[in-house]
Amino acid sequence: MVNNIWLAKADTSQEAPASKSGSSSPADGIIGLQTVKYLNLVNSEKFLAEYHKLQAEYHKLQIEYYNAVVKSNPKQKVFLAGWLNRVKRKENYLKNV
Numbered sequence: 001m002v003n004n005i006w007l008a009k010a011d012t013s014q015e016a017p018a019s020k021s022g023s024s025s026p027a028d029g030i031i032g033l034q035t036v037k038y039l040n041l042v043n044s045e046k047f048l049a050e051y052h053k054l055q056a057e058y059h060k061l062q063i064e065y066y067n068a069v070v071k072s073n074p075k076q077k078v079f080l081a082g083w084l085n086r087v088k089r090k091e092n093y094l095k096n097v
Helices: 012-021 033-041 044-072 074-095
Strands: none
Touching: 044 074
16 A cells, blocks of 8 residues: 555656657657657756656655654554665666666
């Protein structure tokens, strides 16, 4: 249950590049020629800089969420170190991608 909150919509892969390129093309959940076209319009350096910034914010929110879970239900504290370790390992992995 704790990890289900982080599931993302499939359309996100279309929404992000479309918004960065100024496209008004609707997200339909299908990665086709238009999606690839808009992905190719994205400035990769700017996108990666924004991506890493968003990752840091996302990881901070994950840590806050896990701490809130434990605060509201202290019995969950037994899992906290593992949850935080998972976030830290993911941060370290993504820094090198």
